[in-house]
Amino acid sequence: MSKATKLNMGGALMPLDIEALDALPVTASGTMQFDFSYRNIRFAARYQEGESGGVLKLVGDVGPLPFTAESPAARTGLGHIVVHANDLLGSMFRFADSRIVLTSKVDVAKPVNATNVIAAVSSVLIPAAAYLDLIAVYVRPPLAPARPGESALRPEWRKGRAKKKA
Numbered sequence: 001m002s003k004a005t006k007l008n009m010g011g012a013l014m015p016l017d018i019e020a021l022d023a024l025p026v027t028a029s030g031t032m033q034f035d036f037s038y039r040n041i042r043f044a045a046r047y048q049e050g051e052s053g054g055v056l057k058l059v060g061d062v063g064p065l066p067f068t069a070e071s072p073a074a075r076t077g078l079g080h081i082v083v084h085a086n087d088l089l090g091s092m093f094r095f096a097d098s099r100i101v102l103t104s105k106v107d108v109a110k111p112v113n114a115t116n117v118i119a120a121v122s123s124v125l126i127p128a129a130a131y132l133d134l135i136a137v138y139v140r141p142p143l144a145p146a147r148p149g150e151s152a153l154r155p156e157w158r159k160g161r162a163k164k165k166a
Helices: 072-089 114-138 159-165
Strands: 003-007 012-016 033-038 042-049 054-064 093-096 100-110
Touching: 042 100, 042 114, 054 114, 072 093, 072 114, 100 114
Parallel strands: none
Antiparallel strands: 003 012, 033 042, 042 054, 054 100, 093 100
């Protein structure tokens, strides 16, 4: 019997017997889908097997982009973060429907097993982690605890609140 190891994904320890997983279940069409959360952000992953190898596509909704009327400073700051991240990491962050989205495609080494999939995911998320933290300074991540009806924009960045402090 192999020894079960622990996998730490986003601070949650999960038992995972990596050695017992020779290969992950990939359908006949060569696809596999799963989702997970990291830093209070839900990510969807889709693995597609091709002739030249496998590619894993990650998509995560990082949070809302505030309207200029809500907070011009937060909107500008988030814009700078996204531009800097994309300059350094490649076109990973984008704005879509007033949301900040992280998207990336990464090759997965053969054989397609838990170790290689986690390594591929980590190669995207570890370099992006600092930018996710910076974005969280302005807006609360989507899965972070909040009271019902509470705005995702952090209180210190709200336009009306900034005037009261001055």
